[in-house]
Amino acid sequence: MTAEALSRPSGDAAPAPKTAAPVVTGIGVTAPNGLGTRAWWSAVLDGRSGIGPLTRFDAASYPAKLAGEVPDFDPAAHIPGRLLPQTDHMTRLALTAAEEALGDAGVDPADLPDFGGGVVTAASAGGFEFGQRELEALWSKGGQFVSAYQSFAWFYAVNTGQISIRNGLRGPSGVLVTEQAGGLDAIAQARRQVRKGVRLVVTGGVDSSLCPWGWTAHLAGGELSPGEDPGRAYRPFSADADGHVVGEGGALLVLEDGTAARERGAHRYGTIAGYASTFDPGPGTPGAPRLRDAAALSLRDAGVEPGDVDVV
Numbered sequence: 183m184t185a186e187a188l189s190r191p192s193g194d195a196a197p198a199p200k201t202a203a204p205v206v207t208g209i210g211v212t213a214p215n216g217l218g219t220r221a222w223w224s225a226v227l228d229g230r231s232g233i234g235p236l237t238r239f240d241a242a243s244y245p246a247k248l249a250g251e252v253p254d255f256d257p258a259a260h261i262p263g264r265l266l267p268q269t270d271h272m273t274r275l276a277l278t279a280a281e282e283a284l285g286d287a288g289v290d291p292a293d294l295p296d297f298g299g300g301v302v303t304a305a306s307a308g309g310f311e312f313g314q315r316e317l318e319a320l321w322s323k324g325g326q327f328v329s330a331y332q333s334f335a336w337f338y339a340v341n342t343g344q345i346s347i348r349n350g351l352r353g354p355s356g357v358l359v360t361e362q363a364g365g366l367d368a369i370a371q372a373r374r375q376v377r378k379g380v381r382l383v384v385t386g387g388v389d390s391s392l393c394p395w396g397w398t399a400h401l402a403g404g405e406l407s408p409g410e411d412p413g414r415a416y417r418p419f420s421a422d423a424d425g426h427v428v429g430e431g432g433a434l435l436v437l438e439d440g441t442a443a444r445e446r447g448a449h450r451y452g453t454i455a456g457y458a459s460t461f462d463p464g465p466g467t468p469g470a471p472r473l474r475d476a477a478a479l480s481l482r483d484a485g486v487e488p489g490d491v492d493v494v
Contacts, residue, residue, distance in 0.1 A: 202440025204376040206451040208287025210279035212431040214250030233412045238392045246406040250429030268331035270309025276341040276388035279434040287436040291349045300353035301346045302372040304364030304387035305338040314395035370457040372437045382438045390430035456484025
């Protein structure tokens with residue numbers, strides 16, 4: 183379980199804290215209910231879902247047929263042509279989100295000190311679609327037909343690497359191979375790097391595994407909803423919930439040293455004030471869930487009391 187405390191400043195004119203905690207200055211989103219932060223947030227406010235029938239491959243013969251696909255995404259409109267042959271769909275989404283986040287933050291990576299900017303992302307699957315295509319070529323045609331880019335396009339760390347190369351972010355970087363809370367854990371790792379002196383870190387998580395290979399892996403877990411009504415397939419708080427629906431996309435943030443952000447007059451969405459993570463006992467083993475502990479530890483890290491929190 184992961185919990186994170188996010189405090190909002192009252193405005194750019196607010197008194198500077200004695201120690202400037204890392205702040206969020208940029209946001210980039212590629213989501214099934216909106217490509218780009220503005221479209222996504224509008225859909226959230228209107229309660230518009232991004233769930234629909236799978237179109238990235240023919241899912242008619244599979245027991246689960248619904249997913250959340252990022253709409254209206256034309257890679258060629260966002261990614262340089264030279265990168266298209268070497269990137270998986272997941273990485274193209276990540277590069278698009280990173281470009282939006284850096285633009286939103288008003289940051290030109292070329293203006294950063296050497297090694298002053300890094301990248302920390304989370305991934306659960308890697309470039310599954312790219313990997314499936316190249317393995318099919320290997321099995322059906324032979325090794326000489328496999329792209330040289332397969333050596334890295336499938337890899338869990340590829341988003342971090344491609345974002346770093348594309349934007350010249352040569353500072354401390356990394357990838358967390360996790361799922362579910364991976365994006366929060368990546369932000370926590372980015373916060374550690376900023377606290378160590380890194381000026382700026384692009385961080386978050388973007389994933390996509392909507393291909394037969396990835397779909398088979400999801401189905402193997404036995405937890406996908408078999409529902410075919412997009413409005414009722416995913417009901418996490420309902421007594422008749424019957425599983426989850428796989429989506430793609432994600433969000434990337436620009437996490438920046440608070441003092442540096444203030445000095446350049448950057449807009450600050452909020453401060454990453456506290457973080458903690460815990461582990462639940464394994465299924466069928468004794469012990470209580472530890473979500474409460476994660477929340478308490480996060481509050482302690484932020485130096486706030488439960489009554490100081492406005493939104494959970």
